[in-house]
Every structure is written in C-alpha cells, then in structure tokens.
Amino acid sequence: MNFRNLFQSALDYVSERIPVEKMNFEAMVAKKEVPLHRLSWAYYMGGLALFFLLVQVVTGLMLLFYYQPTVSDAHASVEYITEHVAGGALIRNMHAWASSAMIFCVIAHLLTAFAMKAFDKPREITWITGVLLLLITFGFGFTGYLLPWHQIAVNATKIGMQSIEQIGQYLPGQMALWPKMVKEIVQGEASVGQATLSRFYAIHVILLPLSVAGVLGLHLLAIQLHGMSRGIDEAPRRHEKFFPFFVIKDLTVWSVAFLCLFVIALCLPFESLYSYPLFEPFNPKGSTPDGIKPEWYFYFVYYPLEILPFWVILLGSNLVLAILFLAPWLFKGTSRKTLRLLAIAAALYMIVMTVFGEHIYHLFKGTH
Numbered sequence: 001m002n003f004r005n006l007f008q009s010a011l012d013y014v015s016e017r018i019p020v021e022k023m024n025f026e027a028m029v030a031k032k033e034v035p036l037h038r039l040s041w042a043y044y045m046g047g048l049a050l051f052f053l054l055v056q057v058v059t060g061l062m063l064l065f066y067y068q069p070t071v072s073d074a075h076a077s078v079e080y081i082t083e084h085v086a087g088g089a090l091i092r093n094m095h096a097w098a099s100s101a102m103i104f105c106v107i108a109h110l111l112t113a114f115a116m117k118a119f120d121k122p123r124e125i126t127w128i129t130g131v132l133l134l135l136i137t138f139g140f141g142f143t144g145y146l147l148p149w150h151q152i153a154v155n156a157t158k159i160g161m162q163s164i165e166q167i168g169q170y171l172p173g174q175m176a177l178w179p180k181m182v183k184e185i186v187q188g189e190a191s192v193g194q195a196t197l198s199r200f201y202a203i204h205v206i207l208l209p210l211s212v213a214g215v216l217g218l219h220l221l222a223i224q225l226h227g228m229s230r231g232i233d234e235a236p237r238r239h240e241k242f243f244p245f246f247v248i249k250d251l252t253v254w255s256v257a258f259l260c261l262f263v264i265a266l267c268l269p270f271e272s273l274y275s276y277p278l279f280e281p282f283n284p285k286g287s288t289p290d291g292i293k294p295e296w297y298f299y300f301v302y303y304p305l306e307i308l309p310f311w312v313i314l315l316g317s318n319l320v321l322a323i324l325f326l327a328p329w330l331f332k333g334t335s336r337k338t339l340r341l342l343a344i345a346a347a348l349y350m351i352v353m354t355v356f357g358e359h360i361y362h363l364f365k366g367t368h
C-alpha cells in the first residue's frame with residue numbers, strides 16, 4: 001500500500017468515527033433517540049459523572065481562593081477554610097464527597113457501557129476517550145489527596161511513590177530506569193516535600209483539568225454524532241426522544257444528586273470517617289501513624305498489593321488496562337450476554353475488595 005492509500009484509509013477510518021457531515025442540530029439533538037430497555041438507567045451514569053465533574057470545577061475554584069500550596073501553610077489554609085471562611089466547610093465537604101461520587105459513577109458507567117457493548121464500531125473513539133477519562137479521574141483523586149498535607153496524605157503518597165519506583169525491578173535493560181525517572185519527575189526531590197506538593201498542585205489544578213476538557217469534549221462530540229448504542233437487546237423495541245424527554249430526566253437526576261450531595265456535605269464531614277490523628281499536620285520528624293491507606297477507590301488494587309507479590313499486581317493491572325484499551329477489537333465477536341457476565345464479575349470483584357479488602361488482608365496475615 002503506498003503512502004497516498006494509507007493516508008486515505010486513515011482519513012476514511014476517522015471520518016467514519018467522527019462524521020463531520022452530521023455536525024448539525026438536526027442530527028445531534030433533534031433526531032437523537034435513546035433506547036428503552038431493562039438497563040436504560042445506565043444511560044444516566046455518564047451524565048451523573050459529568051454533573052459531579054462540574055461540581056468539582058466550581059467547588060475547586062472556590063477552594064483555590066484560600067488554599068496555599070506550600071508545606072508550611074497548606075494544612076493551616078485548609079483548616080482556615082473549614083473553620084473561618086463562611087460556607088468553607090460545606091464547599092470542602094462537597095468537593096470531597098463529589099470526588100468519591102464521581103469516581104463511583106465513572107466506574108459504574110464504564111461497566112454498564114461494557115455490558116451494553118457500547119464500544120462496538122463506530123464507537124471506538126468514544127470508548128478509548130472513556131478509558132482516558134477513567135485514568136484522568138484516578139489522577140485527580142491521587143493528586144488531590146496530597147494537597148491538605150496531613151499525615152495520611154503525605155504518608156500514603158510516599159507509599160504510592162515507592163510503588164512506582166518498584167516497577168523498575170521487573171523491567172528489562174534500560175527500561176528498568178524509567179519508573180525511577182517518572183518518580184523523580186513527579187516527586188521533584190529526594191522525599192515527598194515542597195517540590196512534590198507544587199507538582200501535584202499544578203497537575204491537579206491545571207494539567208488534569210485541561211486534559212479533561214479536551215478528552216471529554218471529544219467523548220461528548222462522538223456520543224452526540226453517533227447517538228446512543230442499542231443497549232442490552234439485539235434490537236430495542238422502544239425509544240424515547242433525547243430532546244426534550246431524556247434531557248428533562250437527566251436534569252431531574254442531577255437535581256436529586258445535588259440535593260443528596262448538599263445534605264450529606266452539610267451533615268457529614270468527609271474526614272469524620274477517619275480517626276483524627278491521621279488529619280494532624282504532617283510531621284516529617286514524627287513516626288508514621290497507624291492506619292495509613294489510600295482512598296477507598298484504590299482498595300481494589302491496594303489490598304491485593306498487600307497480600308500478593310508485587311509482580312502479580314503489576315502484570316494484572318497492565319493486562320486489565322490493555323484489555324480496556326483494546327476492548328472494541330478484542331470483544332468484537334463477543335455476545336452482549338457474555339459481556340454482561342464479565343461486567344458483573346468485575347463489579348463483584350470491585351465491591352468485595354472495596355468493602356471486605358481489609359478483612360481479607362487480616363485473614364491472610366493472621367492479624368485482626
């Protein structure tokens with residue numbers, strides 16, 4: 001195949017996935033329909049993830065007015081927001097609760113989109129941008145955790161950084177040095193300190209929001225151009241109009257989500273779920289307190305990491321990531337029924353590890 005043909009094939013491939021001729025109100029909104037079936041509720045998951053992302057942007061901007069990204073002032077500035085700024089505790093709690101809610105919705109959205117085979121041609125770009133959004137969402141969680149600069153934040157980040165460096169042991173030749181380089185670039189100095197805080201802050205408030213804007217823009221554009229996939233049935237029997245019916249229902253779901261978030265953030269400080277010493281300012285000279293662990297949405301990889309050899313988890317997580325990226329091609333001929341079973345198995349694994357991970361860990365170690 002000569003260069004001209006290759007270029008033309010690449011162009012044809014992209015224009016089939018991003019059909020510019022459909023970029024008009026008629027095709028993208030007026031004619032769009034949403035299938036009705038037993039799993040129709042899943043169509044609200046992506047919208048809910050979007051809603052919580054918007055909450056994060058608004059509350060995050062408010063927090064930026066007072067937050068200080070320095071090791072000497074970060075913790076004090078966060079306490080100042082909580083105790084002295086009008087509505088500060090509410091905004092902080094909303095940011096913390098909405099981050100968890102967003103991660104929950106993104107994972108549920110991924111699993112239900114998988115179960116419905118929504119990655120099938122011509123939706124490969126929607127799926128790939130989705131996997132990138134999942135990684136970006138985890139990135140938001142990981143970098144945001146360090147910002148309050150308390151004991152659990154700094155110590156958990158140290159463990160995360162050590163894990164990155166450990167990967168080098170399992171790579172051949174020159175590649176063995178790459179994870180250490182990545183760690184040095186992200187950490188910025190010998191131990192987690194000011195350089196790390198500055199970098200995590202820049203990643204959390206600039207790099208990831210810019211990436212999310214671009215990737216999500218493409219994700220949403222592709223969705224509107226192709227309309228919804230056909231769902232769990234081979235051919236859904238009923239449909240409803242996207243505009244105005246589905247949009248009104250979507251906004252109703254958003255309103256209920258906002259009400260729940262508001263009430264929870266008002267009544268239940270996120271930090272009340274942990275014991276207090278973990279929220280004392282980080283003390284570089286003090287000993288590491290008990291109970292250091294990542295946020296709940298990393299338990300599905302954290303507890304297996306504590307029980308099994310590192311290389312098993314490394315291999316497993318890279319395999320899962322590769323399967324996720326290649327899903328549109330790997331599962332081309334797989335039936336929706338099989339995909340649904342795989343999604344249920346994955347959901348069960350995540351639930352068991354998140355809820356019982358700590359018990360399973362103590363069972364293995366013979367401690368309690």
Ligand code: HEM
Nearest residue numbers: 043044045046047049050110113118130131133134228229
């Ligand atoms: C920040 C994170 C994300 C946001 C805000 C988001 C947003 C949305 C929205 C609003 C929709 C249309 C409604 C729906 O089907 O739920 C959608 C559809 C879709 N999303 Fe996402 N998404 C995110 C992450 C993901 C992830 C992690 C995946 C999977 C890897 C994914 C794959 C898809 C697919 C395949 C569709 C098309 C569904 C269909 O046609 O039936 N998205 N997304």
